[in-house]
Amino acid sequence: MKNSTTIGFIGAGNMAYAIISGLINTGFSTENIKISDTNASLLSLRKQEFNLEVFTDNLALACCCDVLILAVKPQVLADVCQALKGALKPNTLIISIAAGVRAHDIDRWLGGDNAVVRTMPNTPALLNQGVTGLFANKCVNDVQKELATSILNSVGQSLWVSEEGMLDAVTALSGSGPAYFFLMIESMAKAGVALGLDEATAQTLSIQTALGASMMANTSNESPRELRANVTSPNGTTQAAIESFQDQNFEMIVTHAMRAAFDRAGKLASELSDSD
Ligand SMILES: NC(=O)c1ccc[n+]([C@@H]2O[C@H](COP(=O)([O-])OP(=O)(O)OC[C@H]3O[C@@H](n4cnc5c(N)ncnc54)[C@H](OP(=O)(O)O)[C@@H]3O)[C@@H](O)[C@H]2O)c1
Known part of the structure; x- marks a missing residue:
């Protein structure tokens, strides 16, 4: 990432905090990070924490950035983008971290022909242990893709998908x-308590085992x-547990749950697309 690249965040909440911390930890200068939010007290907290330039006006921030990270809740994103229509510097890279809002809609709300990277980060980004899926629309060039990768890699790993x-x-x-x-973790700790362990012990055993x-x-x-095979001795305790999971069709339970999340994500994206 060029040291002169200016990155602006619209929305100063938890995810913006995580990414700004990640950028600073990987050596990015705070001089080139700017942030805007409607919440003045949150802005002054961020200014105190990071000593960076803050704005209460999204437009004033947006027109001086090379990269604009949209870090507001999905429900307000249409309004935020529509208010920026026509005001961005040419070739501004837009990176959205808003769950479920399609790149096409973001581009449309901004007026069209914008380089938009839509991302799906996850909560462990708050501890620099996140993993983020990224999708680029056709206006995003290779240099911008690299830039987006290095920004999201500052809070964990990132992987590109070719279809939105x-x-x-x-x-x-x-x-x-x-x-x-x-x-x-919760279920294993509860089962441990049912087998006679005290709650604190069961919780520690469960969390540390997951880790x-x-x-x-x-x-x-x-x-x-x-x-798994290495720790599953024939006729041992682990085998007894794994067979019990398999009797209850554990893989199918996981597949159904993830299909429900997948279907819901598509539905939410359609609702957010229709809501403008
Ligand atoms: N947290 C996660 O683990 C996670 C994971 C993946 C993706 N995401 C996505 O990341 C985005 C941000 O999440 P977050 O947890 O950081 O949210 P957050 O903590 O609520 O931060 C959003 C900030 O944006 C402010 N805001 C609202 N309207 C605004 C406007 N018009 N202009 C400027 N700022 C405005 C909010 O102020 P008010 O609070 O006063 O409204 C709030 O300070 C969301 O779209 C979410 O879907 C989050």
Whole structure:
């Protein structure tokens, strides 16, 4: 990323905070980061935290940036974009992190022919452990794609999809995925309590097991399937548990749940598209 690239954030909330922290931690200068929000007290907090230029007027921010990150809630994005129509510098790269709002709609609200990258980050971005799916519309050039990659990589990893529809699958997997793991942690801790452990012990065992297993899956040369086979001795305790999961059709339960998230993501995108 060129040190002279100016990045503006519209919306100074949690995700903006995470990405700004990531950018600064990876060496990006605060002089080239600007932020706008309707919430004046949040803006003064961000100014205190990061010592960067803040705006209460989105237009004033937008016309001086090379990259504009749309970090407001999906429901207000149409209004935010329509108010910027015709005001952006030529070749401004728009990066939206708003869940479920299509690149085509963002481009349309901004007046057309804009370079738009739509992303689907997830909550672990708040700890620099996120994973983000990205989609670029046809106006985005290779340099802008690299720029978007380095911005989102500052809060974890990022992966491009070639069709926008695939972002609904990303939403169903990694976007909503942290909640699936929280459910698993919660359920295992509850089951531990049912087996006689006290709550605090069961919770620590459950969380640390999830963390350890995830780190093993991330660092090992073996696939999750092989790692599972390695810890599943014939006729042992793990095999008894895995067989019980399989008797209840665990894979099908996961497939159905993710299909429900995928369908819902498509429906929400259509609703947000119609809402302008
Ligand atoms: N949090 C996550 O884990 C996560 C994960 C993936 C994607 N996302 C997406 O990231 C986006 C931001 O999420 P967030 O959690 O950071 O939200 P957030 O904390 O609510 O931040 C959004 C900020 O935008 C402000 N705002 C509202 N209207 C505005 C306007 N017209 N102009 C400028 N600022 C305005 C809000 O002020 P008020 O509070 O006063 O309205 C708020 O300070 C959302 O679209 C969400 O879908 C979030």
